[in-house]
Amino acid sequence: MIKDTWKNQGFVDEAISETTDIKKEIRRMCEEKNALIMAHYYTYGEVQDIADFVGDSLALAQKAAQTDAEMIVMCGVHFMGETCKILCPEKKVLVPDLNATCSLAESCPADKFADFVNAHPDHTVISYVNTTAATKAVTDVVVTSGNARQIVESLPQDEKIIFGPDKNLGNYINSITGRNMLLWDGACHVHEKFSLEKILELKKEHPEAKVLVHPECKGPLVKVADKVGSTAALLKYSIESDATEFIVATESGILHKMQEAAPEKTFIPAPPDDSTCACNECNYMKLITLKKLYNCLKYEWPTVEVDAEVAKKAVRPIKRMLEISEKLGI
Numbered sequence: 001m002i003k004d005t006w007k008n009q010g011f012v013d014e015a016i017s018e019t020t021d022i023k024k025e026i027r028r029m030c031e032e033k034n035a036l037i038m039a040h041y042y043t044y045g046e047v048q049d050i051a052d053f054v055g056d057s058l059a060l061a062q063k064a065a066q067t068d069a070e071m072i073v074m075c076g077v078h079f080m081g082e083t084c085k086i087l088c089p090e091k092k093v094l095v096p097d098l099n100a101t102c103s104l105a106e107s108c109p110a111d112k113f114a115d116f117v118n119a120h121p122d123h124t125v126i127s128y129v130n131t132t133a134a135t136k137a138v139t140d141v142v143v144t145s146g147n148a149r150q151i152v153e154s155l156p157q158d159e160k161i162i163f164g165p166d167k168n169l170g171n172y173i174n175s176i177t178g179r180n181m182l183l184w185d186g187a188c189h190v191h192e193k194f195s196l197e198k199i200l201e202l203k204k205e206h207p208e209a210k211v212l213v214h215p216e217c218k219g220p221l222v223k224v225a226d227k228v229g230s231t232a233a234l235l236k237y238s239i240e241s242d243a244t245e246f247i248v249a250t251e252s253g254i255l256h257k258m259q260e261a262a263p264e265k266t267f268i269p270a271p272p273d274d275s276t277c278a279c280n281e282c283n284y285m286k287l288i289t290l291k292k293l294y295n296c297l298k299y300e301w302p303t304v305e306v307d308a309e310v311a312k313k314a315v316r317p318i319k320r321m322l323e324i325s326e327k328l329g330i
C-alpha cells in the first residue's frame with residue numbers, strides 16, 4: 001500500500017497494479033463491505049458512474065441520514081464527508097483524498113466566524129453547508145443552495161439573520177426574499193471566476209441557449225440567468241426544458257449528467273475569465289480519482305473524523321435543515 005504524505009492524507013494513483021480491473025474491484029468491495037459510494041456532480045464522470053448515488057449537497061446529506069450501509073465513501077469534498085460522519089457517527093466514513101477541501105469553507109475559519117456571531121447576539125445564524133464542522137457548531141440552521149430560499153422564508157420576516165460564508169449566495173437570497181441578512185465575506189474560487197463578457201459573447205453566437213447559473217456566482221451573472229439553482233435544480237431544468245442549448249455557469253463536472261440525461265441537447269461550459277486555466281473545474285473535487293477510490297475502499301482509509309464536542313453541536317443545525325426540508329417537501 002502506498003499512502004501519500006501525512007499532509008495529503010490520500011493515496012498516490014500509481015499504487016495499483018495495471019492488471020487490476022479497478023471498476024469491477026470497486027463494485028465487488030462495495031458489496032463485500034456493505035459500503036455506499038456517494039458522489040457529487042462535480043467529480044469526474046467515471047467516479048459518478050461507479051457511485052451508488054450521485055447528488056447535490058442536499059441530496060447527499062439526505063441520503064447519508066437514511067442509509068443502512070455500514071460504511072460511506074464520500075466522493076466529494078471534506079465538508080461533505082464531515083456532514084456524513086456527523087449524521088452517522090457510528091459508521092466508517094471515508095473520503096478518498098482528505099486534501100479535497102473547499103475554498104468557500106476555508107474562507108470562513110470557525111474562530112473568526114464565532115467572533116462575528118458573538119458580536120451580533122440577537123441574530124439567527126444560517127450557515128451554508130459548505131463550511132467546516134467547527135463553523136456549523138456555531139450555527140442555528142444549515143442550508144444548501146437547494147433549500148436556502150425556503151429555509152430563510154420559513155423564518156419570521158423581521159428575524160435578524162447572519163448568513164455565511166458565501167456572500168454571493170447570501171446576496172442572491174436577500175434579493176429574492178427581500179431580507180437584509182448580514183453577510184460573511186466568503187466566496188468560491190471557481191464560481192467567482194466565470195466571465196460575464198464571455199457568456200454574453202456566447203449568447204450572441206447561441207441566441208436560443210438558456211443560461212444556467214449556480215447562485216455561488218457573482219450578481220451580474222445571476223442577473224443574466226434563465227435559471228438560478230443548485231446543481232440538482234440546474235440538471236432538472238436542463239432535462240425538462242424545451243430548449244436544446246444551454247450555457248452552464250457552474251463547475252463543469254455537472255455536464256456529465258446533463259449530457260447523459262439529454263444526449264440530443266448541447267451543453268456549453270461557461271468560460272472563466274482566464275482562458276489559460278481550467279478554472280471552471282474545482283481542483284478539490286478533481287482530487288477524487290477512481291484509483292484513490294479503489295485504494296480507499298480496499299484499505300478503509302482515510303477516514304473522516306469529527307471531534308465529539310464539535311459533532312454534538314454541529315448535528316443540531318444539520319438536523320434542523322433536514323427536518324425543515326422534509327416538512328417543506330424539498
Ligand code: 13P
Nearest residue numbers: 056057144145230231232
Ligand atoms: P450544490 O449544493 O448545488 O451541490 O453545490 C455545492 C457546491 O459545492 C457548489 O460549489
Ligand code: SF4
Nearest residue numbers: 102103104188190282
Ligand atoms: Fe467548494 Fe467551490 Fe469546489 Fe464547490 S466548487 S466544492 S464551493 S471550492
